[in-house]
Amino acid sequence: MPQAQKQVEVSGLAATMTIAAMGLGYSVTAADPTTLSANLAEVRRGLQISPGTASFLACLCTLTLAAAVLGAGALGDLYGMKRMFAIGAYASIAFGVLGAAAPHVWVMIIARAGLGVGFAFLLGLSLAIVNAVFPAGRRAAAIAAYLGAGHALAVFQPALGGWLAAHFGWRACFLVTPALAVLTLLITLRYVPETIRDRRRFDLVGILLIAAALLTLIYGLTDLQGGVNLAAILLIVVGVLLGAAFVWWELRTEAPALDMRLFSSGRFNAALLAGATFNFLGGGGTLLFAYYLVTLREQSPEVLGLLLIPAMLVASAAAVVAGRAAVRFGDRAVLVWGLFILLVSMVMLAWLDTATPIAILGIAVALNAIGGAVVQTPQSTIMMSSAPPELGGVVSAVKPAVGQAAYSLGPALFALLGTMLFLRDARPKLEGSGITEEQAREALRVAHGGVPNPSASGEMLDPDQARWVVSEATDSWLRAIHEVSLMMAVVPALAIVAALVLLRPKRGSTPG
Template sequence: MATDAPAEGRYVSGVAAAMTVVAMGLGYAISIGDPTILSANLQVVSAGLQISGSTSTFVASLATLTMAAAVLSAGALGDLYGMRRMYLVGLGGAVVFSAMAAAAPVPAVLMIARAGVGIALAFLIGLSLALTNAVFPPGRRAAAIAAYFGVGYAVATPLPALGGMLAHAIGWRACFFVVPTVAAIGLLITWRFVPETVPAARRLDVPGMVLFAVALLGLIYGTSRMETGIDAAGLAAVGVGLAAGCLFVLQELRTPEPALDMRVFRSSRFNAAVTAGVVFNIVLGGSMVLLAFYLVTIRKESHELFGLLLIPATAMAAIAATSAGPAANRFGVRTVLISGLVIMFAGLMVLRNFDLNTSRPVVFATTALLVVGGALVTTPQAQIMMSSAPDDLGGVVSAVKSAVNEGGYSLGPALFALVGINLFFTDSAHHLSDAGVTRSEARQALLTAHGGREAHLVNPEQAQLVISQAPHNAIDAIHTLSMIMAVGPVIALVLALWLIKPVKNG
């Protein structure tokens, strides 16, 4: 049974402590698993509702966009009105809007439902960590946070596959049954075992929350538009996002009751943790897309193979995340965070040596190194950021962590896809310069191979040369990208050594 509010000096223990970790882990699993479930079943959902290609892509990203826009507001509302109460709202919203998506008769209803799901996910990802941090005593928080991430990874791992099984066995609507089932279980456990936090006594900073939402929406939407090339709308969205971000900082510095107290950034430990979070998510997001491209596009393997590789890799990440708490207590958060960055760096170095015939065990080992390294960074990052949070800003700081990580994970694929495509075309033109193939002609040749609009502009013999050389040039681009990616963990590692003092217990 839940104990009294932590602010009164009592925390969860025994069964309530274990069930609190499970309830919060389920919320985290939903928030990271739901977008993947839809992405994995997008074709069957689109066919079921007769949604066009461009619209289906928007539907797939809608929940992520609204989650990013609402996450700071969710954290602030949790601080002001009680984290448990707002977390229950998030779980209830996940049930209602997922059911709405399953029953959607037309695409417009599905879009409304997915936007609502994203808002619900903002409460789950923004408050689950904050609640875990709030209801455990300081000496047990490291282990609790580690177990929370472990539960989240473990539960999230099979969700996409389960959604796919239901969709193929019953119909496309069934893939939306997974999230409300998990959310309902989490709601019951939270209602029974999780204590409420004491509301903070301050007003909502509505202008700050709006500016934060616009900043994240602009940056995430804009970068996603530029995955295959510079796009005017994407550049405009990024510009709006950057402008809103600057205005947000000014608003928070001048308002007496900011949504995000900017004083938390005076902590060198906090800044090092934020940097590590941005870096590992950029690298993780980019490398997952890169590995999928290598297997499916270059090697012509099935989409399912990469999913099968991710399942044991993510299970290993769950074990690593759970072990990170006790390891942080024994060796210090800095040591664990640095270990995670080093492991990610090692994975990128293995990726640097891929060729057209790299064995599947090596591909799996690379995937595991990247995912496990990220899990080892996540736990100490959360511990450092939450230990820097004032008592009345736990929800907001947790939301900032989620926003930072989500932004980085969205930026990675767009950034490295844009760089990789340009590297590929440049390499193609360089290798085929003797045959008179220019960079523009290389691009046109590949458009020809995929039925592009510029097919009539291409010399057939030159097109054949480009297409035959394409796998080798793509491998070269992967080698260069892996080295560019490796700069990120190195920078984060140097900052961690410099800014985080080697003390134990976070």
């Protein structure tokens, strides 16, 4: 009987290569959107597309990844995680090459959408495979090594893509992902064992509901970064309603894609909340770092990229150290320390001014990345230990699904709060200038790297007026950054309290 099968476990070279393959697969899903964003101007000129279309292209892969990731996890449980992970690698190769060769924007749209689906299998199943094929005693260390490898391998890819684009044209930057996907595929086919399959039916209705919910919710949150608008609000409401419909269906169907009883576990919920926290602060914190550098310090956006390189390298080491610390001190202690590091990174922003050395900001950027890496290691271990073997794929996929939603919420909420606080302080300056609040909002959004909003064409200022708004915004934006950072520091503080309560060890048990 299939239920009596014993999972093949890895050791020696196979164990090392499994970590390498899963870490590499994870890394391309993190690095590829950054590579496109860094080269978006060249892609826009090459395909002769509008700023709005370019902005849509930049987020399309992430949208389809989020929509497909739970389905990818469920398919991995049913048909074998190695097989479905390999299909994700094949898709990444095919759609990556298609994007590089795209003669028209519609071909590029198909390529980016398909690439996101391929990424869903790589991201959704890599953690589950590591959890399944390593013996229980080595599982925590293996997960930590996988996360560390993923962080480290993601660092160089945007830089390599930028170098290729500069020397061989924008199309060349799209070849980094398929080249690494080929390497991932070869290692996987050679060294990674297949996982045991579950025999339950595929919950098509549930998967379609959660895909539609995540797609509309995350797209609405992304659109909200440009300011409150009816379309974004409607998308978010529809996403929430579809999510509620998914929960209703899963509680009533005989073979749910996601067993809702998982959410009755305090440990699982604490880990999920901690993961949502670091994703929320990762997305929102990066936006605040960029606002400070570009608006207040008049630095190039590339400066933030340079600060992120050492930050991510240190974060990769922190993930490995966190795994070892969790074995010694317990998951609870390490999770709380990671959240505390995130809290410190937010509080540091409240002391920045226009004369603060950039190196100090670099420390805050590094702490944001390190805190996320430290949290992610025990979070992954706790979540996967809560999953029965037959649900490993879908439970692994819950992590990026929630993470993508939280990562999108971060920039939206940070931008809305920051702009609201800025307009509160700057309103007296605007009253005698003939510039409306909507015009000031749009000028600041474009100044911070956003593309012009087509629906706001009547609110656009001429270049001289826009420069005046940005120059007058300095003090107001500095106060806004201080206040937003302190407000957002409450989030990891609450997550720490939740972790201390929900992960409280039972009397007589070991920590963690």
